[in-house]
Amino acid sequence: MAEAGHAAPLADEKHGLVSHQFEDVEQQRSAAALGMWAFLVTEVLFFGGLFLAYTVYRRLYPEAFAAGSHHLDVTLGSVNTLVLIGSSLTMALSVHAAQTGDNKALVRLLLATMLLGAVFLGIKVVEYAEKFRDHLVPGVHFHWHGPDEGHVRLFYGLYFMMTGMHAVHMIIGEGLLGWLVIQGRRGRFGPHYNTPVDLIGLYWHFVDIVWIFLFPLLYLLGRH
Numbered sequence: 001m002a003e004a005g006h007a008a009p010l011a012d013e014k015h016g017l018v019s020h021q022f023e024d025v026e027q028q029r030s031a032a033a034l035g036m037w038a039f040l041v042t043e044v045l046f047f048g049g050l051f052l053a054y055t056v057y058r059r060l061y062p063e064a065f066a067a068g069s070h071h072l073d074v075t076l077g078s079v080n081t082l083v084l085i086g087s088s089l090t091m092a093l094s095v096h097a098a099q100t101g102d103n104k105a106l107v108r109l110l111l112a113t114m115l116l117g118a119v120f121l122g123i124k125v126v127e128y129a130e131k132f133r134d135h136l137v138p139g140v141h142f143h144w145h146g147p148d149e150g151h152v153r154l155f156y157g158l159y160f161m162m163t164g165m166h167a168v169h170m171i172i173g174e175g176l177l178g179w180l181v182i183q184g185r186r187g188r189f190g191p192h193y194n195t196p197v198d199l200i201g202l203y204w205h206f207v208d209i210v211w212i213f214l215f216p217l218l219y220l221l222g223r224h
Contacts, residue, residue: 064151087116098194
């Protein structure tokens with residue numbers, strides 16, 4: 001009887017969460033997925049432009065970019081890479097929990113994903129603080145103890161632009177995950193309706209993949 005009583009709210013919720021312009025949940029889910037993929041394509045173009053600019057300048061000034069890269073903390077970058085890989089795992093498990101209607105596991109896994117994201121951002125704050133301390137932030141106070149200061153400044157300008165935009169996307173992702181936690185605690189997701197978890201999970205995986213490319217480009221290439 002308890003199971004039968006639990007099935008009715010899911011069915012009612014299913015119909016209640018279909019916007020008037022859609023015929024059913026599947027059509028709404030397909031439209032939402034199309035919108036998310038279109039958005040991610042624009043994100044690929046945006047980050048692709050940054051990657052292209054970095055690649056071009058690195059080929060033009062390989063010594064200066066290698067010298068700048070040597071002052072990045074590979075250990076912290078590696079830890080952050082592992083942290084984001086872990087967050088992708090917890091996010092994928094969150095999607096599965098939503099699809100199976102396990103709201104308690106969903107909330108726990110979303111909170112774990114948020115915690116890992118916060119760890120990543122905290123480590124980036126530590127890295128940025130070190131760059132400010134060493135006067136390696138492009139601007140009037142930038143100072144480089146070595147040759148080719150202008151091109152090293154260019155490296156750090158691209159470094160802060162690329163990692164900074166990635167961090168902004170992480171912060172946005174943290175906010176979206178927080179919203180999912182609130183909705184998950186209210187029991188809004190289940191086998192009949194889990195599209196927001198699925199799509200925000202897709203966004204989170206994309207942000208993680210961007211870092212997988214940023215890490216070797218900024219921290220590893222040019223090291224001997």
